[in-house]
Amino acid sequence: MTATGGTLAGLISADDIPLDIPRVPAREAAERELSKRMYHENDPNLLERGLDRFWEWVGELFAAASGVTPGGLIGLVVIVLVALALVAALWWRLGTPHRTPTGADSLFADGPRTAAEHRAAAARHAAEDRWNQALQERMRAVVRSLEERALLDPRPGRTADEAAAEAGRSLPAHADGLRAAARSFDDVTYGGRAADESAYRRIEELDTALERTRPTLDTASSGAAE
Secondary structure: OHHHHHHHHHHOOHHHOOOOOOHHHHHHHHHHHHOOHHHOOOOOOHHHHHHHHHHHHHHHHHHHHHHHOOOHHHHHHHHHHHHHHHHHHHHHHHOOOOOOOOOOOOOOOOOOOOHHHHHHHHHHHHHOOOHHHHHHHHHHHHHHHHHHOOOOOOOOOOOHHHHHHHHHHHOHHHHHHHHHHHHHHHHHHOOOOOOOHHHHHHHHHHHHHHHHOOOOHHHHHHHHHO
16 A cells, blocks of 8 residues: 555656646736737627627517517517507608798798799799799799789798788788698698699699789788788
8 A cells, every 4th residue: 555655656746736826816817818819800899799789688678578468479569560550651641740830941041032033943843843842932933922012021031821921911812822822832841741733733823813913002001011
């Protein structure tokens, strides 16, 4: 037994004794080694890591929602699809939400031009089936013509609705047509609606009719004074 033990002891040299490295320096050495670029060449970039986190969050959200939704995940998907369909139907029916015109929504946005110039621009747009621009230019021609005839006082920043309301008091026979024309202008300019030829022709006819209308002295004076 003693001989065997002596033999084993002789087989172990001083070089075979393991080194005892303290824990903290060993960890720091490992961190320095692993921080070298060659170990991170294939790591995802910041954007990829952000997207991974985002999709993890979406997955957790759906998992949590499906746990409280009748039918689980399938039921949640059905509810989401129904909600999207309702939003699409409302958007199609109502169009882009209409903004109430403010002082910033000026009728004339590109500097002063005559009524004839606006009519010529409208005709050019109409000839190329650009009905939105044609309608806008024709409405500007209507208002500019009323200003040139002193039925409206020239005022920067006036909106189509304001012009229609003021002109309607001077030309009561055309008050409804003026309000409808202003509404069409607002729908196209601010509401995201698309005009067609018939909408443009209505304002064209209104413009022609207004040119032929001669208001009485009293109504004309009251309209220009406001």
